[in-house]
Amino acid sequence: MSDTPVIDAVALRKVYAAGDTPVVALADVTLQVQKGEFVAVVGASGSGKSTFMNLIGLLDRPTSGVLRLDGVDVARLTGNQRAIVRNHKVGFVFQGFNLLRRTSARENVELPLLYAGVPARAREEAARLALTQVGLGDRLEHMPNQLSGGQQQRVAIARALVNQPALLLADEPTGNLDSATTREILKLFVDLNLHHGITIVMVTHESDVAAVSRRVVQFKDGHLVLDGPPPPEWTPAIGVPWRQAAKVEAA
Template identity: 55%
Template structure:
């Protein structure tokens, strides 16, 4: 259902004049007022803005959790705004990974069981699932923590489990919504280093929403949102 990425001129993600309006008539609230955004494979984009600037709405649309009211969103050349709820779910399943501010791990469930959840929906057999989950946990530096439940892990460790869960199925894009929002500076830097490494070494495209300029500095590209529009979009000078 998704065209090859080899096609020339087709970006991984392409938003054109995307609008999002909540509510109707008098009460209508315009969250996005026409967004044009192109994200290439392998990029690391930080989306910044104040609350209410539309950055979260944009991430929801990019993550195929929500449909735009108007405009076009093409993911690997496929028009997402026309897809049904189930089709979008399948797209998320096979191409997207999510990291949230509140980690959103399943309670009273071991780290390894949390991490292998996406593979369950992909129908991967149990034995293979465990092996991959073990490897992925090791990749985020949590070797030996497999059987610990979220309540036995620190915030930074929980976010690592969440990142492991997001990347276990080799997604094209990792959507991160304030991934360091609940962490102190040292933990935040560790998480950002991990994301950079995933971007650099595994070639995972990352779209991250944050309001912390320090964290945005880790990205290759910073997009500023204001009042539902893109205020600025610039390459980040950081070299790694």
């Protein structure tokens, strides 16, 4: 099963019916993401990258095309089936953290397990583990408003990972963070990708953030215009091992 792509999109198309003229948000994009990849999705606003994220996150349905997530054809699932796939295969990290207010870090992390029907004892254990993994083992019962932005984003990452999804989907995860915290979160991503084999797809508009990834895909006007390793002129926000290796190869 290791050769099954995590994301397998073929001629993926999304058209919005806005007024009289339909808007083509995504024009027949074909893209594969393999297990263990760390992909940065870049593009201007309106380029189609958000639409692409919503489609692979199963928050939206494609107009046409094929989309397989971890081998499952998800393009034409019912609402309930999509919820189940979201629950089991995708972990979301948002720009605005999107934690439930007045709900402890632990309970926020437990949320996906709650909808997966995991019993209370096991939920609590898994949440504790996930929070420890992101370095918040001592903040289990803190409310989101008692945590810093970086800590809140770590809680969100723990929540995204707690169900052991095939894919971590991060939408501008550092957009609301200062540069020090940004580095902290990116280090966590690199660590998760490198040492835990977690597949990450991350939307960003900052080149130094995108440069941390192993692969950059760029959207423009709904088309995929670039797909490859980060351009060498982009300086990564943090040092990454694969970048070093690439430099050595180049030299």
